[in-house]
Amino acid sequence: AQKITQTQPGMFVQEKEAVTLDCTYDTSDPSYGLFWYKQPSSGEMIFLIYQGSYDQQNATEGRYSLNFQKARKSANLVISASQLGDSAMYFCAMREGQGDYKLSFGAGTTVTVRA
C-alpha cells in the first residue's frame, strides 16, 4: 500500500495567489514526521517544512504552511503569495518513528506559476 499519496500531478497558479498541494499518508506508527521538499528543474531536493505527529500546531516557514489534519491523515502544503521561482515539483514525504529513519515519498505535484 502507498504510504504517501499525492493526487495532483500538476497545478497552475497565478503569481501572488495561494496554492494548496494535497498529501495523504498511511501509517500505524503513532510517532512519525511529515516533510515537504521542493525539486526545481535543476534537480536538487530542497527541504521546506516539517510537521511532527505530536505537534499541536500547524507548522509554518515563511510563505509555506502545513495544514495538518491528523484524523484525516492529511498534510497539505499551502504556498502563499506564489512567485515565479516557486515553479517546481513538490514532494510530500513521511518518516515513521523518531530518529534517523528513511523517508517514503509521494509521486509529487508539479506547480507552474503564471505571471
Add this chain to the structure above:
Amino acid sequence: DSGVTQTPKHLITATGQRVTLRCSPRSGDLSVYWYQQSLDQGLQFLIQYYNGEERAKGNILERFSAQQFPDLHSELNLSSLELGDSALYFCASSVRTGIVNEQFFGPGTRLTVL
C-alpha cells in the same frame, strides 16, 4: 547549498558496466541515505548507513551495493547495469539526534545507461 556533495554529476555508461557514485555528507552528519529517482518508480529509498554500518535497506537490487568509510563518505556501487537503472541517484545525510532530523540532499548523480 545543502552541504552534501555528490560526484560525478553526470555519468553515461553502457549496459553491463559497473559504476561508483560518491557522496560526502554534511559535516557532523553520521547518517547517509541513498535514494533513486526514476520516471516509473518515483523516489525510492535504497539503503542507509550510520557511522560506517548498514542501518536499513530498502528496494536495493542485489547488483547494487554501498558502504560508508571511516571519514563518513559513502559510495554506491552499481554493477551489471541495465537500461532500467538509468535514474537520478541522490545521497542525503542527517544528524541522528534532534526532533526534526530533516534529511539534506546532495545535488544528485544522473546516470544514463545506453
